[in-house]
Amino acid sequence: MEAIALIFWGLALVPYSLFPLVLKALGQKPKSLEEAKQQPKLPRVSVVFAAYNEEANLARMLDHLLAQDYPGELEVWVGSDQSTDRSDEVLSQYSAKHPSIHWIRMEQRSGKAQIINRLVSESKGDWLVGTDANILFAPDCIRQLLLEAELNPKATVVGGSLFYRGMGESAGRGIADQERWYINWENFAKRVEYDRTGCAMGVEGGLYAIRREAFRPIPFGTFMEDFYLSFSAMLRGEDVAWSINAVASEDVSHDRNPEFNRKVRIAHGNWQNIGRFIGSLHRLRLPVLLLFLGHKLLRWTAPLLVLGGILLGLVPGQTWSEGGQIAWTLFAGLSAYTLALRAFALTPLDRVPGLRLLNHLLLMNLALGLGFLRYLRGRTNGVWEPTPRTNE
Numbered sequence: 001m002e003a004i005a006l007i008f009w010g011l012a013l014v015p016y017s018l019f020p021l022v023l024k025a026l027g028q029k030p031k032s033l034e035e036a037k038q039q040p041k042l043p044r045v046s047v048v049f050a051a052y053n054e055e056a057n058l059a060r061m062l063d064h065l066l067a068q069d070y071p072g073e074l075e076v077w078v079g080s081d082q083s084t085d086r087s088d089e090v091l092s093q094y095s096a097k098h099p100s101i102h103w104i105r106m107e108q109r110s111g112k113a114q115i116i117n118r119l120v121s122e123s124k125g126d127w128l129v130g131t132d133a134n135i136l137f138a139p140d141c142i143r144q145l146l147l148e149a150e151l152n153p154k155a156t157v158v159g160g161s162l163f164y165r166g167m168g169e170s171a172g173r174g175i176a177d178q179e180r181w182y183i184n185w186e187n188f189a190k191r192v193e194y195d196r197t198g199c200a201m202g203v204e205g206g207l208y209a210i211r212r213e214a215f216r217p218i219p220f221g222t223f224m225e226d227f228y229l230s231f232s233a234m235l236r237g238e239d240v241a242w243s244i245n246a247v248a249s250e251d252v253s254h255d256r257n258p259e260f261n262r263k264v265r266i267a268h269g270n271w272q273n274i275g276r277f278i279g280s281l282h283r284l285r286l287p288v289l290l291l292f293l294g295h296k297l298l299r300w301t302a303p304l305l306v307l308g309g310i311l312l313g314l315v316p317g318q319t320w321s322e323g324g325q326i327a328w329t330l331f332a333g334l335s336a337y338t339l340a341l342r343a344f345a346l347t348p349l350d351r352v353p354g355l356r357l358l359n360h361l362l363l364m365n366l367a368l369g370l371g372f373l374r375y376l377r378g379r380t381n382g383v384w385e386p387t388p389r390t391n392e
Helices: 002-016 018-026 055-064 087-097 114-124 141-151 176-198 225-235 256-282 286-312 322-342 348-353 353-376
Strands: 045-051 074-080 100-103 128-129 136-139 155-165 209-212 239-251
Touching: 002 018, 002 286, 002 322, 018 176, 018 286, 018 348, 045 114, 045 141, 045 209, 055 087, 055 136, 074 087, 100 176, 114 225, 128 225, 128 322, 141 155, 141 209, 141 239, 155 176, 155 225, 176 239, 176 286, 176 353, 209 225, 209 239, 209 322, 209 348, 225 239, 225 256, 256 353, 286 322, 286 353, 322 353
Parallel strands: 045 074, 045 128, 074 100, 155 239
Antiparallel strands: 128 209, 136 239, 155 209
16 A cells, blocks of 8 residues: 555655656757748638626737737637626627628537537637637737647647736745746746657647647537647647747736636646546647656646545555555645645635745635546536636
8 A cells, every 4th residue: 555655645745746847857949930931821720718707908909919910810719708798798899890801609508618619610720829808918919829830731720828817926825836836837848848759738728829720629518628629639640839929918816716726627628638538648749648648647646646645645544654654644744734725724824925825826726626526526617717817
């Protein structure tokens, strides 16, 4: 039992120890856009996104899309998911002024996946750019996404670099700094993965492009449509490219509670995709399979591995070595500490600079575990509530 528990705990630590060390050892050598010797093709592009009660964000977001310097044909399609604020009014005003902006109001609350399916069927673009209502694109963002696709003809999905904005006002409060650390790590990991294997392990749902012929209808109730689409491409042997130069920003939440709930929903979506794809992993190229195990699967299952090792230590009639007892006490203590954090019983400790990042990582793993429990409860309709952000 002790040996199995130690294996479980060792695997749980891989995404936070061995995998980052391997990536650092590989180093980074970003692809240079100077490799492009000719004017890139200018396919028609359709930007598609769902909106539910996004009155505070829509005008600013649409203005940024209208300001894109993409020289080809660009259209925008928005699906209002039965919004009850002024979102529909804003969309009506913009579509009346700008022929490139289109919108529909869903007949009932449908969730992002079903809205994206509908918008794709309505749009005409050769490339589809997926995003969210709170994302602001840099002026050259779409051009850079398509340029990266031009540099890699095997790529049917291209992800961009998403960063958090409004960090200057957030120093020392909330969870914004910890979220920034996390997304910066993800950007680094994807850059190295793409450079070394030709395939980044997934894209951000707020910033990606996909060839129309590579798009597959997203199953009902899907939360993480970005990973569903990108992993489907990987299973077909296609590349998932990643652009360091296609940049957009997202508001970051300062409030731990709604952000925690958002991570539970994301974890639920991750497990949906594991359930769909677990029987097809043998179709991945070996380097891509190793990336999936180290970057995604072991991280998603880490809380289950930790819990499994703790439960093995409670089986009666066994004797553990001194080292095994220390390890069990450590993981059991961290688990109890995490539950106390979630119960807000240790809130003052979150003000200690050395503990803020540790607390954030522990709560992320608790969210992963709760997302697994939610997945076991069965299917959902995929509808959502926007997370409060810094501009609201």
